[in-house]
Each structure stands twice: as C-alpha cells, then as structure tokens.
Amino acid sequence: MTAPPTRAVILARGLGTRMRREDAAAVLDAGQHEAAALGIKAMIPIGRPFLDYVLSALADAGYRDVCLVIGPEHDVMREYYTHGVTLTRLRVHFATQEHPAGTADAVLAAEEFAGEERVLVLNSDNYYPVDTFRALAGIPGSGVAAFERRALVRDGNIPAERVQQYAMLVTGPDGTLAQIIEKPDAVTMATFGDDALVSMNCWMFTPAIFDACRLVRPSARNELELPDAVRIAIRDLGARIAVVRVTGGVLDLSNRGDIAEVKARLASVPVRL
Numbered sequence: 001m002t003a004p005p006t007r008a009v010i011l012a013r014g015l016g017t018r019m020r021r022e023d024a025a026a027v028l029d030a031g032q033h034e035a036a037a038l039g040i041k042a043m044i045p046i047g048r049p050f051l052d053y054v055l056s057a058l059a060d061a062g063y064r065d066v067c068l069v070i071g072p073e074h075d076v077m078r079e080y081y082t083h084g085v086t087l088t089r090l091r092v093h094f095a096t097q098e099h100p101a102g103t104a105d106a107v108l109a110a111e112e113f114a115g116e117e118r119v120l121v122l123n124s125d126n127y128y129p130v131d132t133f134r135a136l137a138g139i140p141g142s143g144v145a146a147f148e149r150r151a152l153v154r155d156g157n158i159p160a161e162r163v164q165q166y167a168m169l170v171t172g173p174d175g176t177l178a179q180i181i182e183k184p185d186a187v188t189m190a191t192f193g194d195d196a197l198v199s200m201n202c203w204m205f206t207p208a209i210f211d212a213c214r215l216v217r218p219s220a221r222n223e224l225e226l227p228d229a230v231r232i233a234i235r236d237l238g239a240r241i242a243v244v245r246v247t248g249g250v251l252d253l254s255n256r257g258d259i260a261e262v263k264a265r266l267a268s269v270p271v272r273l
Contacts, residue, residue, distance in 0.1 A: 005063075005204070006062060007063065007066070007113070007119045008058050008063045008065070008122065009067045009095075009107065009114065009119050009121045010042075010055075010066060010069065010122055011069050011103060011107070011121065011124060012069055012074070012124035013069050013071050013100055040076065041125040041254075042124035043080070046263035047267065048271060049080065050127070050253055050266075051077075051124055052271050053127055053266050053269060054122075054126075055090055055092070056270070056273055058120075058133060059273065061130050061131075062137065063137075065090070065091050065113075066090055066091070067094065067095050068081065068124075069094075069096075069106045069109050070094060070097070072096055072098060085273060088273065089272060089273060090273055095112070095113055101223060101224050102218075102219070103223075103225055104212075104228060104229040105223075107205075107209060107226060107229070108210055111207075114205075118205065119204075120133060120136055120203070120204055121204075121205055122201065123201045125253040126200055126202070126251065126253070127251035127253075127262070129248035129249070132145045132202060132248070136202070139242045141240060141242065142206050142208075142209070142240065143203070143244050144199060144203050144241055144243060145202040146245050146246060147199075147249075148194070148197065148245070149163055149189075149192075149193075149197075149198050150195060151246070151247045151248060151249055152198060152249055152250060153249075155249025156250045156251055157252060157258060157262060158249070158252050164184065164186070165183055167180050167198070168180075168189070168196050168197065169199050171197065171243045174240075176240045176241055177241040201226070203226075203230075203241075208233060208239055209229060212229040212239070213226075213229045215229070215236070216228045216232065251265055
C-alpha cells in the first residue's frame with residue numbers, strides 16, 4: 001500500500017492587492033497594518049501570524065514537509081520560519097517565484113521540492129478544515145477539495161456574494177472533475193443551487209501537474225493560471241482528478257475587513273508547529 005503524501009505547497013507569493021487597500025471599517029493594530037500594507041496576508045498577526053495556524057493544521061493532518069512559494073522580496077517570511085519560530089512537527093522549505101506571473105507559475109516553482117511525490121497545494125490566506133487535508137491524502141491520485149456553497153456561507157466567514165466569485169466545480173459520472181466554471185453568473189449558480197461545489201484552491205497533485213503548468217499560456221489577465229493547467233492535465237494529459245466533497249467552512253483572509261472575525265474564530269485554536 002502506498003504511503004500517504006506528507007508534502008504540501010503553500011502559494012504565498014500573491015500581491016495581496018485587496019489587503020493593501022485602506023478599509024475604514026477595519027481597525028488594525030500596528031503589526032496587522034504593516035503586514036496588510038506589504039500585501040503579505042499570510043503573515044498578518046492574529047495573536048501570531050495567520051500562516052502559523054495553517055501550518056499547524058497541516059501538521060495535525062500528518063504533513064511533515066511544507067514548501068512556501070514566496071517572492072524574492074519576502075525576506076520577513078523566510079526569516080520568521082528559519083529563525084523566528086521553533087519547528088518540532090514540520091520542516092519548512094522555500095521556493096522563489098521571481099515574478100507574480102500567476103498560480104500555475106507558482107506551482108511550477110515548487111517542482112524541485114515535490115520531486116516524484118504527490119503534493120498538496122493550497123492558498124496561504126485560507127484556513128481549511130483539517131479533515132480536508134486528510135481526505136485529499138487518502139485518495140490514490142490527484143484530487144480537488146469541493147466545498148458545498150451552503151456550508152461555506154454557514155460555517156466560514158465568507159458571505160454569499162463573495163462565494164459567487166469563486167470557481168464552481170462540475171463532477172462527471174465517474175466522480176472525477178469534468179469542468180471548472182470560473183466566476184459563474186447568477187443564472188448558472190442558481191441552476192446548481194446551495195449544494196453547488198466550489199473550489200477554494202486546495203488540491204492534491206501528482207507530478208504530472210508540472211508538465212501541465214509548462215503548457216499554460218497567459219490568460220486574459222496575462223497570468224499563468226492553475227485552473228488552466230488543470231484543464232490541460234485533464235484534456236491533454238489524461239489526468240483524472242477526484243472530486244472530494246467537503247461540508248465544512250473555510251476562513252478566508254482576503255481583505256482587511258476579514259481580520260477581526262478570523263482572529264475571533266481562531267482564538268481558541270492551539271498552534272503546534
């Protein structure tokens with residue numbers, strides 16, 4: 001029996017554009033303001049850096065090696081996880097994405113770290129249920145966490161109007177991913193209803209994803225995007241990506257207005273790195 005994967009890649013290179021914007025409704029302390037101004041959402045302190053909670057959840061799920069994909073200017077993150085915190089359950093590695101060229105390019109930056117193993121890939125500004133990480137580790141190949149729209153609104157901090165901005169996942173008859181519908185319109189979302197399956201960018205990938213990432217061409221936003229790599233993997237490389245249904249919520253740290261609620265929700269969550 002193949003051992004479950006223990007490697008994870010966290011995409012932490014994002015520009016944090018929304019977090020940089022001023023939000024009069026959000027009262028930030030000095031540390032939060034500094035991290036928000038730099039656009040490093042993962043390092044916003046909510047008692048301790050938000051990313052600590054994400055890493056602790058990965059350790060709870062059995063992951064032992066985590067690669068942070070960062071920019072060359074993100075010395076604060078590299079310094080903190082190299083010298084600023086004690087790690088007893090995890091080893092933190094780094095991969096540099098030289099330019100913010102998109103999520104497919106970010107994943108490709110972690111190819112050397114992944115080697116021939118399967119890797120979990122996730123956002124740095126989302127706190128996912130631990131069981132999500134375990135479920136993805138338990139499948140035999142590639143997979144995507146598919147969150148029920150109703151549960152995201154009910155159990156997370158994500159309002160319904162924000163959920164509609166995320167990609168929707170369509171499952172084929174065999175239980176694998178058939179289609180990704182990005183930014184579905186109201187009619188499409190209504191067709192699928194509250195049980196629509198939503199992507200929060202949490203994936204399990206085999207090494208084949210790196211070949212797909214190399215084939216991606218710039219999108220309309222002039223970015224090399226991970227959903228396009230997934231489409232290429234399915235259409236051209238014969239990949240089968242299991243859809244793993246998740247009924248829990250996600251804590252999303254997209255903008256400054258999210259900080260207070262995320263801090264309150266994580267206040268009682270222990271962190272062990």
